[in-house]
Amino acid sequence: MISTKGRYALRVMIDLAENYGKGFVPMKEVAERQDISLKYLERILPVLTKNRLIEGHQGKGGGYRLTAEPDRYRVGEILRLTEGELAPVACLNCSANKCERAETCKTLPMWSDFYRLTNSYFDGITLSDLMG
Numbered sequence: 347m348i349s350t351k352g353r354y355a356l357r358v359m360i361d362l363a364e365n366y367g368k369g370f371v372p373m374k375e376v377a378e379r380q381d382i383s384l385k386y387l388e389r390i391l392p393v394l395t396k397n398r399l400i401e402g403h404q405g406k407g408g409g410y411r412l413t414a415e416p417d418r419y420r421v422g423e424i425l426r427l428t429e430g431e432l433a434p435v436a437c438l439n440c441s442a443n444k445c446e447r448a449e450t451c452k453t454l455p456m457w458s459d460f461y462r463l464t465n466s467y468f469d470g471i472t473l474s475d476l477m478g
Contacts, residue, residue: 348429354382355390355428356421356476362400363416363473370402370409390428397427416477422468432464433457 357380365371373391377384391410394400399419402410412419425432430439435457437445448454 348425350386351390352425352429354380354386355394355424357382358387358390359394359399359412359419359424359473360476362410362412363419363477366412366416370407370411372409376410393427394424399424399427412473416473419473420469421471421473421476422465425468432461432468434460434464 358376361376361380362371373384373387376382377387391400391402395402395410398413400410401413402408422432433439437448437451437454438457438461445451445454
């Protein structure tokens with residue numbers, strides 16, 4: 347399940363994509379348009395900035411903007427940054443310890459396929475696609 351953090355990150359990124367090429371967008375404006383509290387945005391923006399999806403500028407004329415064109419951003423990348431791995435079960439998570447039952451697990455192939463399909467699906471959608 348995708349959390350509020352992942353969903354809000356996508357909304358912020360789409361908003362910035364819709365304003366791409368117009369300079370820095372004040373987060374107050376994005377918060378108002380997207381009905382997201384500034385306090386909550388302060389938890390999301392550092393992740394996006396640290397990973398260079400967006401850049402920020404302080405002071406007059408400040409705000410945030412995308413670092414690349416909207417069609418360069420994949421939904422899967424944004425969700426993995428904000429949600430972590432999209433693995434449906436813990437044993438597929440990169441940071442999890444290797445499962446002792448992996449060799450004999452009858453359901454692991456199913457979960458692996460689901461994980462692959464999930465990543466493939468989200469990686470096939472760009473911000474441009476969502477701008478509609």
